[in-house]
Amino acid sequence: MTTISATFREQAASLQSKLVSMRRELHRFPELSNEEFETTKRIRAWLTEAGVRLLDLGLPTGVLAEVKGAHPGPTIMLRADIDALPVNEETGLPFASEVPGKMHACGHDFHTTSMIGAAKLLHDHADELHGTVRILFQPAEEQAVGARAVLEAGALEGVSAIFGMHNKPELPVGTVGIRTGPLMASVDRFEIDIFGKGGHAGVPEAVVDPVVVSSAIVTSLQTLVSRNVSPHYSAVVSVCKLQAGSSWNVIPDTAVLEGTVRTFEPEARAIIPDRMKQVVEGVAAGYGAEARLNWTSMLPAVNNDPAMAEIMRRAAEAQGLQVVEAVPTMGGEDFALYQERIPGCFIWMGTGGTEQWHHPRFTLNEDAIAISAALFAEAAVLGLKSIG
Secondary structure (H helix, E strand, O other): OHHHHHHHHHHHHHHHHHHHHHHHHHHHOOOOOOOOHHHHHHHHHHHHHOOOEEEOOOOOOOEEEEEEOOEEEEEEEEEEEOOOEOOOOOOOOOOOOOOOOOEOOOOHHHHHHHHHHHHHHHHHOHHHOEEEEEEEEEOOOOOOOHHHHHHHOOOOOOOOEEEEEEEEOOOOOOEEEEOOEEEEOEEEEEEEEEEOEOEEOOOHHHOEOHHHHHHHHHHHHOHHHHHHOOOOOOEEEEEEEEEEOOOOOEEOOEEEEEEEEEEOOHHHHHHHHHHHHHHHHHHHHHOOOEEEEEEEEEEOOEEEOHHHHHHHHHHHHHOOOEEEEOOOEOOOOOHHHHHOOOOEEEEEEEOOOOOOOOOOOOOOOOOHHHHHHHHHHHHHHHHHHHHO
């Protein structure tokens, strides 16, 4: 493995300038979830130029490629996401977004070009592969619908394991965060409709004020975690929207609350909806109002398989990277849906950025592109041998 590891590093370094050019082109022309039509065309063209075989993903956007090794073995998958965000870029970079109100503010352009590089490296070493590597360029991660569409399209059929990453601005280039077990939280959404009785702001005794009820519900929801979830677990309940009324002197009839619940533990995730319903309905009734909870389960937690995490550690060490224990985040990722089907590992890739994800001045160090390409080519080789 020492020889091929060194070869991957050298060949990835030689691809660096071309990969940077690709990344900057994607950055200049970002596309939102399920609108990645030109992005899809660009990825397909670049992979075809590299000689990588394209498969029919069966979706309007997104790309599925394959490198088939010369020797029999299992099939594993490398995954990148390709969509951008509705953010107006403020970086001032010479290759900043040319599309007003849209930006690659989460680094998916970096993920995409890194995996194109990995695909090229694997293609050039297909005669040494014991199995098949599929490379997925997934649409619509930001809306948490892309992975479901990919699964429904059957892209995971026959795949034994999956590997993916997210850039991490606070980690320096050359550093990889790897963790066994939960890394990113489950994501659920709630909406609470509150029904009161409106009227004149100067005659509050004649109304049932949904604004007051909403405020009481928001305060009461803060105890869901502290008094219902074990202190050994982690959970967050955030009310992110409170909408009511349209005038300064009219008490409205209704109000709406919206928010999200995040946790790493299935046990905590199972408890919260029922307790929230009890709190919401009970508080509203205490004020003479009615309330209805609408709950939407969106994503499970990203949960790294121990054996797959070990493969990533070995790959990172073979590439001479510094491995640190990945710090979990309450952010969500639909990569978790793949991990419900097959074992996988999702890592943090150090990119030495200046701002956090989704910030209008988000940037990253492009030196990490070739490093990431070599790392995932290495992980694919190790994965095929380990699983086979």
